[in-house]
Amino acid sequence: MSLNTKxxxxxxxxxxxxxxxxxxxxxxxxxxLQRIYTDHELHxxxxxxxxxxxxxxxxxxxxxxxxxxxxxxGHQPDWRSVEVRRHTDGWCTMALSGHAADLADEAxxxxxxxxxxxxxxxxxxVVVALCSSEGDTAEKSRLGSSPAGPGGVD
Amino acid sequence: xDDVIRKVLAEYAHLPVDVATISDDDxxxxxxxxxxxxxxxxxxxxxEFDLEFPEAMLRKSTFESVAAIRTALGALASS
Numbered sequence: 001m002s003l004n005t006k007x008x009x010x011x012x013x014x015x016x017x018x019x020x021x022x023x024x025x026x027x028x029x030x031x032x033l034q035r036i037y038t039d040h041e042l043h044x045x046x047x048x049x050x051x052x053x054x055x056x057x058x059x060x061x062x063x064x065x066x067x068x069x070x071x072x073x074g075h076q077p078d079w080r081s082v083e084v085r086r087h088t089d090g091w092c093t094m095a096l097s098g099h100a101a102d103l104a105d106e107a108x109x110x111x112x113x114x115x116x117x118x119x120x121x122x123x124x125x126v127v128v129a130l131c132s133s134e135g136d137t138a139e140k141s142r143l144g145s146s147p148a149g150p151g152g153v154d
Numbered sequence: 155x156d157d158v159i160r161k162v163l164a165e166y167a168h169l170p171v172d173v174a175t176i177s178d179d180d181x182x183x184x185x186x187x188x189x190x191x192x193x194x195x196x197x198x199x200x201x202e203f204d205l206e207f208p209e210a211m212l213r214k215s216t217f218e219s220v221a222a223i224r225t226a227l228g229a230l231a232s233s
Contacts, residue, residue, distance in 0.1 A: 016190055020168065024190075027166075028197045036193060064189050076213050079193075 010129040012068030014061040022053035044086040057123035058116040065127040070103040108132035166194040178221040
């Protein structure tokens, strides 16, 4: 496989402690769940409390990984505007809306891929974005030609 | 207000250091607070102060220090 010279890639990754997600559910209940996760994500994460916390933790990691890819300046996208879509065969994709979708457009992101995993108390996700150079140029203009931008902050 | 902010941080920020050793202007993310922990801090502050952070205030800088949280709470209380 070779990338067209007018394209670039961005990668974001994040790791989340499953126990902390379980604690959040215990402490804040539906207010935590509905502030962070979409109805689809909540529906996708059925099961025992332990399994559910692990699945939600992986989705939170995916949201944070995607935000690293989007590189917002200042205003963060709503957590629910970065959604993990689970398909019937088990694989996942990402769907953006609102401010997150605007940031993707500005960056010329044509495609996002996501991979989720969890083992024991750890959940993690990696997001890869395929970007057009036109979007990269637009973003550099937005950032005042800063070569690094603000991405990658944990 | 600062006592409540520090109590919330002690309970929900999952900092690897004692909150008492954090100065008002220390960067909480640099001190070890994760994005997920900052969500819990936000929800706990909403409970303590009976308010809700609007989407426009959901940025890392809002929760990056005790002083920043104090400023955000003050802005919300007066709005």
